[in-house]
Amino acid sequence: MAKIKPKYIIGHWTAGNYEPNYTDMESYDLIITGTGLKIVGNHELDNNKSSTAGMNSITYNISCCGGLDRTPLTKVQCEAFFKAVAEKLKQFNLAVDKFYTHAEIGEMVSNGTITKLLPNNSYLKDNKGKIDLTKLPYELNGKTSGDFIRNKIQWYKEKGGRCRNNLKNVYKNIKF
Numbered sequence: 001m002a003k004i005k006p007k008y009i010i011g012h013w014t015a016g017n018y019e020p021n022y023t024d025m026e027s028y029d030l031i032i033t034g035t036g037l038k039i040v041g042n043h044e045l046d047n048n049k050s051s052t053a054g055m056n057s058i059t060y061n062i063s064c065c066g067g068l069d070r071t072p073l074t075k076v077q078c079e080a081f082f083k084a085v086a087e088k089l090k091q092f093n094l095a096v097d098k099f100y101t102h103a104e105i106g107e108m109v110s111n112g113t114i115t116k117l118l119p120n121n122s123y124l125k126d127n128k129g130k131i132d133l134t135k136l137p138y139e140l141n142g143k144t145s146g147d148f149i150r151n152k153i154q155w156y157k158e159k160g161g162r163c164r165n166n167l168k169n170v171y172k173n174i175k176f
């Protein structure tokens, strides 16, 4: 199976337990457990999975285990998720506005704006009504969950960049 080159990263939850089951392992590129561990899915970067209907060939899909009333997302898990998305955006050379939640994709299909991401296709309608990542263990202060998440991702993206720059400055100031 040829490797895909992602144009977008989509955030999900599994609507299941805090550990991935077989279906989860088959469905997502990367999975974050309830305790914040990263697990690479069985089909990372290939097109043979069903994460985001009609978009699997152009998306990298990261999913948090949980999302049910009995398995609400945890803070340690969400922070690991934000950091993982930041790292993947850097790896694929994508800006933070190339991240969407699955719920946002569903909304964009419903209101027709999905065509700004890709041409319409017959599978996209299966994303309607998705509620992935709409409940988070934070005070959102009026932000949508998508905007809140992008804000967090951006923080991790910049923090990583700053660390590297600081290190460069340290080396520059050393006289040999």
Ligand SMILES: [Zn+2]
Residues within 6 Å of the ligand: 011, 012, 013, 051, 102, 130, 132
């Ligand atoms: Zn989803």
